[in-house]
Amino acid sequence: MTRMRSLAVLVLLGVARVAAADDAVLFEARAGVATAGAAALSWSPDAALVWVENDESPGPLGVAGRWSYLYYSEATDQARVYSVRDGRILAAENLDMKFDAPPVADDWIDSGRALSAAEAAQGDAAKKAPRGALRAMVLARGTMDATEPDRTTWTLVYSTPGAPSTFVVVDAASAKVLRTWRG
């Protein structure tokens, strides 16, 4: 009986260890830039950050367990993505499409502040028409806001099964919500 109990404890400990090993440290997007940037410079000296996106589900504070950082090199006309998890690069690969996007501005607000701004702007409207679950957070310049192509923005994508997604575009310099639409 004692042996059985010991075995059960061992099994439980093993399960706990596996679960702990699988739990990534949640972090805001900017925390991974230095790691990805060091690799991007090795790849190409003119590499510029053009896109940031969460690779694992974003949490309520704008954090995620894994973020992707896409760099574009004008010299080679190629884009390479670095996916950062637990402070190290988990995946690196060239993007299989032409993506000559402009570099994002240096002074972008972090993902947590962008999410706070989007949530604050929603206010009472959320009670009438819930946005659904936050699915994606994307930092880019020009592509998500046609009105001001030189502006770096965060785009937050909320989705509900069976309904159109809600897009919220936040200015990555001033944290002001620029527009919201469904589509």
Next chain:
Amino acid sequence: MRPTAMCPVLSLLLFGTFLAAPALAKTPATATAVAPQVTATNAFDPGAPVTEIKVDRVRPFREKHPTLRFLRENRDFLRARLDLLRATRSEHAGTPDALDPRWLSYQAILSGAGAGSDSVGAASDREARRTLLEHIGQLSDLENELDRMDRVLDAQAGRLKALDADFAGNQQTALVILLQCHSAAATPAALTIAFEDSTVLHVTLTQEQRKALLGGGIAELWHGFVEPREQVVALSVEQGGAPENGWMTLTPARDQLTFLRLDLGGLGAVDPAQRLKAGSWVLAANTALSAR
């Protein structure tokens, strides 16, 4: 990946070896022929703990992690937006970029160094005349001149420090691949090294280089920038018969110089596990600076 800007010679001298400057470095996704530089050395000491690298006989499995889901799902929309952006951006073409102030300061550094040399030269001439006159009352002037030379030397040291901080102190993640082979039966004719980004290095050893390896020499096969992440490097060694293949999993340390040493001394061994051996160690950037 691209050639490193850091000169490795100082770093290698720290180990008591006399390897030449870097051979060739990788260019992105290409096959490159590499001419190794082999130099005889005795009792090679890396000066840092060497970690043995396991050489797998089959390519290790690497899990695929999906990235950029939103971008890939909306690639057509985003591609169209980028085309639209390019048309907008062309209107702003020709906008000048701000000059890096460091480039301007280098001119001032050069002028300062030149002026310092001139004043030291002139001071030397005056000093020679004064010695001829053997006028004891001018000894205080001599002392002043010596003080001035000291100040010029101090200023020069400051300039060198500034240049050192801008260039030598800015170590990026880099890798040096070394080859060691002390057995006549195992000396390879050629090697192929393949990186994950499709870059392939072809190394052919001449008769003289093989002889130097046999005499205890070490060859520097490659020196270049690498990404600071776990990656698999494939190695294929040709010796006449079927090539000997191995895969090494490396994690170059960020902003540091990592050395990978390939030891092919056991190439002819019966036990396949003994044929290809590798070890790595890291040289911290500040080690080279402090040694100077």
